Amino acid sequence: MKTFEEKYTAWIDGELSGAELAAFERELEGHPDAQADRESTLKLGEFLRRNSEVAPLAHPDFFNHQILQRIEAEKTVARPRGWEWSWPRLAWAGMAALLVAGFLFKAWIPTEPQPLGFAESGSEAPGVAEIVHVSAGDPSISVTPMHDSRDNVTVLWLEGLDYLPASYNLR
Amino acid sequence: MNLRQIPLIFIALLAWGQPGSALAETKIWSAVILASNAPEPKESPEVLKPVFQGLKRFFGYNQFEILGSSTMSVDAKVEEWLVPTEHFWLSVRARKTTSKEARGAYLLNLELFHDKRPLVATEARLGPESPLFIRGPVHATGQVLVVLQVQR
Structure with a gap:
């Protein structure tokens, strides 16, 4: 229905x-x-x-050819010629990165030693050595970090150690 | 520039930036010292001469004898054992400090053992001219000291 x-x-x-x-x-x-x-x-x-009557094309093949050529040309223009990685470019980029890294390494990280002196722990003065952290091996031992700036001597002073008799061979 | 030269340039740059060569020559020296007072004190060992007067004043002894010593390479990035004498051992891990303020210094994680007894564990920053002394037990003949020093 x-x-x-x-x-x-x-x-x-x-x-x-x-x-x-x-x-x-x-x-x-x-x-x-x-x-x-x-x-x-x-x-x-x-x-x-x-x-709705369409005028017949005089040369339809030529017209199609023209259209296809125009499409191809527009495709070529539309594709951007961006950065393309190639081995030489990659090598140059790597070298440049390495140079920058080397420069930063030389500039920021010291490689040449300088004479040091001692100072109190926590000091950030140039050429300073310090005891960063210390702990006794067992509770019966006490440790005191000591520093004599005049004679440049730093000592960890341990107390509570066993007395060693003359019979004890130290060597 | 020939492209074949690029790998050579890479290698040269890597070698230039490599700090390992400086580390490889550096050693950590440790010794067990017996400090005592003698009527005619022996001459100080050569290695202790720079700090001899300081040690004398600090500890109050006039003679310092090296009982034994041991050396390790700093570029060993693993924990090393230093055994200066049969009874005193040190477990040491050393690495170069990266702080610009402490240029040339080394950060040492060390633990001192007397026989099998751990005496002290410390983290210390040391330089080539800044040894660390540890006051150990008292012996009937004097005071035992342990010293650690960065050597080049």
Whole structure:
């Protein structure tokens, strides 16, 4: 069974006839704009039929060739010629990076020793040595870091160690 | 420039930036010293001469004898054992400090053992002219000292 839309399209196209046409026109009495819509649609169809004729191409192959050439040319222009990595470029880039790294290494990290003196722990003065951290080996031992700046002597002074008798061979 | 020269330049640059050559010559020297007072003190060992007067004043002894010594290379990036004598051992890990303020110094993590007894563990920053002394046990003949020094 046809839907209303199918019958409506068939009515506009003049494909309904007989009892079917009469029944559908009775159905259309509830749609007062239907006749105006039909006339508008027929008029549009007529207009399109009259104006849709395309002038034949004189040389269609040449035209296609021209179109394809234009597309190819636009493709070439559209592709950006960005940075492309190649082995020589990679090598130069690596060398440049290495030079920068070497410069930073030489500039920031000291390699030449300088004479040191002692100072109190925590000091950041140039040429300073220090006891950063110290702890006794067991609770019976006490450790005191000592420093004599006049004689440049730093000592970890341990107390609580066992006395070693003369019989104890130190060597 | 020929592209074949590029690897050579790489190698040269790497060698230039490599600090290992300076480290390889550096050693950590340790010794066990017996400090005592003698009526006729023996001459100080050559290695202690720069600090002899300081040691004398600091500890109050006039004679310092080296009982034994041991040396390790600083570029060993692992823990090393220094055994200056049969009874005193040191576990040492040394690395060069990167602080610009302490240029040329070495950071030592060390632990001193007397026989099997751990006496002290410390982290100390030392330089070639700045030895560290550890006052060890008292012996019937004098005071035992342990010294650590960076040597080049």
